[in-house]
Amino acid sequence: MANQDQLSDVFATLRLRSDVYFRADLSGGFSILVPAERRLIRFHFVLNGVGGVRLGGDWVEMEEGDLVIVPNGAGHVIADCPDRAPVPLPDVLGGGAMGEDGVLTYGSGEGRLQLLCGYCGVDEAVDHPVVAGLPPSIVLRTRDLGHEPWILASLRLLALESGLAAQGMNGTLSRLLEILLIQTLRRVPPPGEGAGYMAALADPKLSRALSAMHADPARPWTILDLARVAGMSRAGFSDRFTRTVGLPPLGYLTTWRLLKARRLLRETDLAIDEIALRCGYASLPSFTRRYKAAYGIGPGAYRRAERPR
Template sequence: MLRPGDLGAEPWAAAGLRLLHLEADFAGPGGTAILSRLIEIVVIQAARRSVRVPGGRPAGFLAALTDPALSRALAAIHGAPERDWRVVDLARLAALSRAGFARRFAETVGATPIDYLTDWRLAKARALLSDTALSMDDIAERCGYRSVPSFTRRFKARFGKGPGAFRRSRPGA
């Protein structure tokens, strides 16, 4: 998950993320196209920072992608978010000790591996709710939740409304 801190203190970072957030909640005509362009802008601006913070130390999601060990774990999370991942499983993929992996992941990405996994699952759920007619059961399962109620609680805690209400609020619902 890209956080404002990953983008630095530049004024465009806060403005870009604020626009992205507002547009995601708006649900107006052309929203998907606008969101796509805003995401492209934020990603390009983040890439401009060249994955390094002042002082030359790598930081953030983009830096994690340049780390062979962490990128293997990220690829696994992104490729199978429905899997019941444990930190020890991800550490094994990264060929690191559990403690070493957890520390390196958190220092580089800015979130624990499990928090990152949760963020990714919820982002995927939001996309599936917006772009498909899949049932709530199917979406919960594809995003790693064993039950619709647990999925609904997490989704509502993150986005302020349940997945059903979110889907109904989208254009063309």
């Protein structure tokens, strides 16, 4: 269980997907309000020039090679300076700024910022701590990544591929955004510093408990069982797990069981009662009630909606 790749397992279950919105070529004094949109994780990669992102009251400067990530679909402003009044993105698009080449061209005058803008998304009906616990913004600066060549290589490949304009470019860029998201999530503080799902994975004791739940969700786990796996006292384990992950141990177990069931309903032909058993539910009615309470739709209806004739 120690070598189980839990992060890949989580994102496969959450149905991670990505795409490129457009390239932006912004000049002069500009300020564009990007509206809030569902639970998308937005990306702005600087191909050339300087500018910044304003998120709430915070201003994040960015320059060539930097990547700014805005999680949870939050609205934000892209501008040349922090105090310029923004124009909503729909108004910019409505003014004919989007060209047939997929480049959004806006503004005039001195100064220039060229961006590649895209997003990653997950199954919006589910709420896993790995996504819910992301900070308001994440910035990757090439000048700070000398000790992390794997992320630096991904950023450089993103820049090279965006300039290639070859067949398959969007597909390649989309996969690179997913790679960068996962690489970024692995940049967590040392155990005992900070909180969140990735901090729990970096904690040897909590990671053992998470691995046990992921490997055998059908087992009737108790907090005492999981504490023994972690090598901790019952009270100490429960408190540390809850503070770090943001959910109590059995609350996380329920979340993972239902996510696992959702994936099995979508990707297999197993009978629903068999899926219930594999995910820790001894009876079909109890599984159905819990699934519907979590997602607003029963397991059978979900399967039919996901796999139409």
